[in-house]
Amino acid sequence: MISSKSGTDGKCDCIVTVEPAESVTLEYVSKNSSIYAKRTEDLVRRTALRYGLNGIKVKIEDFGALGFVIQARLETAIERALGGAAR
Amino acid sequence: MNFVRPRRSMLYMPGNNPNMLQNCCCLGADGLLLDLEDAVSPDCKDEARRLLTYFMRNLDFGNTEVTVRINGTDTPWWRDDLKEIIPARPHAVRLPKCEDPADIRELDSAISEIETAEGIPSGSIEIHAMIETAAAVERASEIARACPRVSAITLGGQDLAADIGVRRSKEGVEILYARSRVVIAARAAGIACFDTVFTDINDAEGLYKEASLAAQLGFTGKAAIHPSQVRVINEAFRPEERAIRHAEKVVAAAKEAKIKSIGVYAVDGNMVDGPVVRQALAVLAQAGISCDPTEVL
Numbered sequence: 001m002i003s004s005k006s007g008t009d010g011k012c013d014c015i016v017t018v019e020p021a022e023s024v025t026l027e028y029v030s031k032n033s034s035i036y037a038k039r040t041e042d043l044v045r046r047t048a049l050r051y052g053l054n055g056i057k058v059k060i061e062d063f064g065a066l067g068f069v070i071q072a073r074l075e076t077a078i079e080r081a082l083g084g085a086a087r
Numbered sequence: 088m089n090f091v092r093p094r095r096s097m098l099y100m101p102g103n104n105p106n107m108l109q110n111c112c113c114l115g116a117d118g119l120l121l122d123l124e125d126a127v128s129p130d131c132k133d134e135a136r137r138l139l140t141y142f143m144r145n146l147d148f149g150n151t152e153v154t155v156r157i158n159g160t161d162t163p164w165w166r167d168d169l170k171e172i173i174p175a176r177p178h179a180v181r182l183p184k185c186e187d188p189a190d191i192r193e194l195d196s197a198i199s200e201i202e203t204a205e206g207i208p209s210g211s212i213e214i215h216a217m218i219e220t221a222a223a224v225e226r227a228s229e230i231a232r233a234c235p236r237v238s239a240i241t242l243g244g245q246d247l248a249a250d251i252g253v254r255r256s257k258e259g260v261e262i263l264y265a266r267s268r269v270v271i272a273a274r275a276a277g278i279a280c281f282d283t284v285f286t287d288i289n290d291a292e293g294l295y296k297e298a299s300l301a302a303q304l305g306f307t308g309k310a311a312i313h314p315s316q317v318r319v320i321n322e323a324f325r326p327e328e329r330a331i332r333h334a335e336k337v338v339a340a341a342k343e344a345k346i347k348s349i350g351v352y353a354v355d356g357n358m359v360d361g362p363v364v365r366q367a368l369a370v371l372a373q374a375g376i377s378c379d380p381t382e383v384l
Contacts (some may be wrong), residue, residue: 005133006134008103010104010105010106011106011111012105012106013104013105013106020093031278066105066109066145068140068141068142068144068145069105069109071141072134072137072138072140072141073134073137073138075137076133076134076137076138079133080133
């Protein structure tokens, strides 16, 4: 696994950065961090599990993205980090 | 209920822009063209595909026709486009720069494989083929009939002008022959046809003139590249009042005939059959008047 990212800083989008780590961690940056942080952490943990990743460091800069947009960007970042491996 | 959709305006939406995508359903377009080709840079194709699949699965598009413009069969991306997009079940896939019926058949075969693997009814996802070169214009009829999945052909005026070696003008004289050729090829094959985009987003009058010409030539609808163009195109493609009134009479007669199980009937002295009723439904749909075909056919 290598470091990788997906998404843009455009309105309603997010930038997801992933890199190898010992455990699953999330740094969530948003104007509404306290409201959406928990939801996003659940999403990250579920997704890491689905990809069989025990450790991954995820940073999400949220510019007002819907939940499924974050999901899509996260999946792309992970797949790029894994070298294009399928879900 | 399976209402006949109006198909006047087909609005392009960049496939990697969540802000535009999440608002696309309320812009009044009859159809959306979610773009993975020109609007997405090569290094963003993968994230755009994934984003589009999530939008298609999560947004309620209502009666709006959803088409995804994939990358051409001469690129390394089109098969991956299909693998992601087809399981999300768009109404159609738009193939750019189609020059040869063999391109269509290759696409048809690739879609069929995914439909089978995903348990999607065979042939349910349609193909719209883009005619964008002189060679493609010459083969428009063959392309329109390449396989049953082809439900529309569509003119790409910018690329065509470049291929012919002319500059696009607002009058569009340079692509008039191609426009007519595409319409005739589509109508002879019994499928729809969509006109090219009008690129000056600040010229509503010019757009109305061009869309009116397209409607007069026989196009089903026209592509839009900006939300502000949708209303203008819809207005230009709205059928004449007289045609709408006649279609309403045909549909009313068809409803009554169906209730009374009458097989043969006339409207204004002309016999009415299935194709006449279907044409009336299409006229009403273009006028934005919904009608359930199961009530009349």
